[in-house]
Amino acid sequence: MSLSVRFNNIVKDFGPVRVLHGVDFALKPGRVVGLLGENGAGKSTLMKILAGYERVTAGQLLIDGVPRHFADAREAEKLGISLIHQEFNLAEHLTIAQNIFLGHEKTRGLLLDREAMSREAATYLAQVGLDVDPDTRVSELIVAEKQLVEIAKALSRKARLLIMDEPTASLSPGETVRLFELMSRLKSEGVTIVYISHKLDEMEAHTDEVVVMRDGSFVTRAATADVDRRQMANLMVGRDVSDMFPPKKYVTPDAPALLRVTDLIVPGWVENLSFEVRAGEILGFAGLVGAGRTEAFEALLGLRKKSAGLVELEGRAVDIRDPRDAMELGFTYLSEDRKGKGLHVDLGLRENLTMMTLEKYAHPWLDLNAGRAALDKAIHDFGIRLRDRDCAARSLSGGNQQKLALAKYLHSNPRVIVLDEPTRGVDVGAKRDIYALIHRLAAEGRAVVVISSELIELIGLSHRVAVLHGGHLQAMLGPDQLTEENLIAHATNTHHS
Template sequence: MTTRPVLALDSVRKSFGPVEVLHDVNLVLHAGSVHALIGENGAGKSTAMKILAGYQPPTSGNVQLDGQPVTFGSLRDGEAAGIVMIHQEFNLAEQLTVEQNIFLGRELKRGLLLNKAAMRRLTREYLSRVACDVSPDALVSGLSNSEKQMVEIAKALSRDARVLIMDEPTAVLTNRETDVLFKQVTALRDAGTAILFTSHKLDEVAALSDHITIMRDGEVVHAGPTAEMTEDAMATAMVGRDVSDLYPAKPGVAAEAPVVLTVENLSVPGFAQDVSFNLRQGEILGIGGLIGSGRTELMEGLAGLRLASATKVTLFDRPVHFKRPGDAQRAGLCYLTEDRKLRGLLLERGMRENLTLANLHKFGRILINRAAEEEALTDAIAEFDIRAGTRDVQVGNMSGGNQQKLLLAKVMLSEPRVLIVDEPTRGIDIGTKQQIYAFLRRLADAGHAIIVITSEMPELIGLADRVLVMRLGQISGALAGKDITEDAIVRLSMGLRAEQTPEMA
């Protein structure tokens, strides 16, 4: 394996207006090596990656290709040089087919006509390499998030990249899909490709990368072989503080704590059938299970986001049936979506508009009280530690972690007594995770009741007082206390009986 530098950042600085977000950053990528770039949300990782790929120019310093300074006028210049980037935000044309996306702008021709047979054959080959069983004719708009990510990866593979840059490639992937991706990364590395990726899953970083660069507040704080760092050391370097106590202590739910939500035989057509459970005041109830088990759809049905039916649902001892999310919100139940970019926030608007949109009635009936909105934003920034260069930043330009904290602040402005949070820490760093976990536990301690849907096994074990595991649209079992273990959750997810399965209520 050669160790020659292929692509590098040399003393790069980057400013957006008066705000400098990268400070004298150096980063070197080698052929046949996997390099991890990690840091908190907002540390500058995505900006550094975009400069490497030609999406953005540096303010000062330079990009070096094969040891020589190079200027990329656009992403096409970067791709022409063999540099391909897989974005954290999907870069696909939603109304085109999978095949059209993979060859968009690089269509194969036979004379003056498109060579559709060749593109169809190659599309199937690229999808097969990532074990993605979707039709080349499928519209991207109809795919799941994980399928879209696999199409992005297949699209990148089609370009025979010298350098492959991946921004949070596994954030929406299942464990099986992640294993497939890792095999492809290993094969590309062995073939001489230089690979740069970022991930908030430090076990992935430790398992996959040869070298690591850690950024904090726009600066490189560590660079060296991955093998020389433990996961705890990585986390501490990322956030500048000890995060070994990631999950707050569980005080336990009092046996006499009142039941605030009772659900009997809730069904969501096509996704969940006859699901029953209770939720107590002060409890954090985890919902586990494989992706596709019906977890999200069930809770969307409960919150009025999907058509649903039930024998009985009672909230604070009152029968309810929510046809719209607004009905649930007024009754004291709010749902925080797993998809903050498409369904949770308006990415082209500012923080103030996003924060208050669902509660404009609190800020005036005819004319909106802008001063009151600004005061609410000031309070939210302080309470949720939302970090942005300026108050009027477009939300789409904020880091994922700060977007998630803004979304949480938006939901909490409704003052819910029951909060459903779906994948609360997807795609965010360990420091922000610690903040969100602490906030949820403080809410529970103050008497709120919380349901957490998550694909993260450590999150279920570390955060939840009780766990319900779903399989094929039904509850396969419940776990509480010391019985909440990885083995028990996996067994229930696969349809096997756990050694102990406490009562669900």
């Protein structure tokens, strides 16, 4: 029942730009294959070809020895190939059940059988552990829930080959564990799985084999048992990447608090949250999905209603109605929902970069040259990898979209910076660049808040970490309390001191 797949010299051009340069390797059936590569290496593009979302420019795709040219994803699905998209591919205005059965609607006679679809959708949601009514509109879901719906949708297609493109990027630890259980069940049923992730510990623990791509080509493959994390990182980047985190700079005791929040209440999410971040400080925020971290900062930015709370920026009480207000006060927030809130993916890179600070470029007509120069600088400073400066943000790889979003939100030169999952979907090399950038921002005397689900990242970066649980500040951990055990214990409220 397993599928065998062979990529035969696959070439892919987007217009004048070649992104796959003759990729050549086979996927062994019935195994979990990890696909590794830096941002922009071509992983998603290759998998979209396999799943019928993109067509090859040259080369051949062999499925069970037969050459195939899929006209669309449905043809690939008919053979049992299913892709869980990195950038979700859900129709926001439809319900969960409608999304799951989109193009595969169940009918009774001539009518849609909504009840049967909702019922069956519920069983897939249960398998991925999403406890939400299948008739909920997708637009009402948070990022992690959308990811789980993507997975449920793939399950409903009964794939023989399942491609997961960074499925855990936005999942909580509990949801991640459940996903891996699901993965090993599917594997035992003979499903071949291609697993893409920048989380190398997951690669180590859950794949049988890793395949490495670099710059649009196949580089090497290895049995997972034969390589460790460090070697995987070096293979993808093609150079040594140790020392992910720069040494922490000491925050002087007299450094002023740039952001102070007192007794913030966000109905349904956050209760009496108080904290401060000082100039030069990196404050981490840990907690499970739903702990209220994102909601707290959305409320501070005026994106969500708060019922109480005093907010002071550089010692002055402020009233922030929306993110533009905040930006004018030197306070910026990069949302975790990159596609939904961070970037306008249909616009160009320059438009995205300068959109929030347009005044700077209007004298009074729009100074395009200055905008272009700013883009060049951002591409350089943030290490954005692209082939074409005039493309839409949509055509950047996932990790490079994240770097563009960072550049966009830092473009206004803020004093207080909140980064929500800043390295989600970013490869090891680029991660190290972003960590160095965060340190530089702090060293320049700004206050930085990092919300992250990666404990190693919080520990490696932060001076202190605030741990939220169920909307409460469970602990504020100082430098010598920053261990994974401590963070997990407080985040799950199982700490006994």
